[in-house]
Amino acid sequence: MTQTLTGSATVDEVMAALAALEDPKARAINESHGDDHGVNLGKLRAVAKQLKTQQELSRELWKTGDTAARLVALLICRPKAFESAELDAMLREARVPKVHDWFVNYVVRKSPHAEELRRGWFADPDPVVASAGWALTSERVTKNPEGLDLPGLLDTIEAEMKDAPDRLQWAMNNCLAQIGITHHELRARAIGIGERLEVLKDYPTPPNCTSPFAPIWITEIVRRQQEA
Structure with missing residues (x-):
């Protein structure tokens, strides 16, 4: 400098x-x-x-x-x-x-406006804006899920993630993985959605890194948590 x-x-x-x-x-x-x-x-x-x-x-x-x-x-x-x-x-x-x-x-x-903005951005017609809503939703899934309709989120992911633009697709996939990792009662369904949609299945992943393909991601993180 x-x-x-x-x-x-x-x-x-x-x-x-x-x-x-x-x-x-x-x-x-x-x-x-x-x-x-x-x-x-x-x-x-x-x-x-x-x-x-x-x-x-x-x-x-x-x-x-x-x-x-x-x-x-x-x-x-x-x-x-x-x-x-x-x-x-x-x-x-x-x-x-x-x-x-x-x-x-x-x-x-x-x-302090994060939750208000999350709700407004989540279904915004601009996919880049919507991706921010999904990113904030993923955080709530892991830290404060009370009040969230998790099965409803999975319904939306199953219906829309496959054809979503890249950035929105990535954010929805992250939410799918976080639901599967942190909510055992929905894990099988989350993995099943990932397997059917095959989003990011072939994403290039460096050695020693976890694939963003949701079924692999969920399974690996849960395994680590169980071994810890």
């Missing part, structure tokens, strides 16, 4: 620091995953660590529309400081996969 950033850093100074970290190899790797930036994520996190928490700077960085700047923005914001409507608008702007993922995981999940 060409400069040390402080709590009084401006948007221009942050943008200059990120530009100095631009790496063609990192960009090629990121772009292969649909992320249009060329900054190593470890170095990007180091920029955010220097800046610490700055809500207004976070908002200004988000407004730039630059992917690397938005990732920094998500790391330095105060999740509880956003209003519901602001979070909804930000999600609809977050089309880059890494920005979308960090936004849901680092900001929305920590927001």
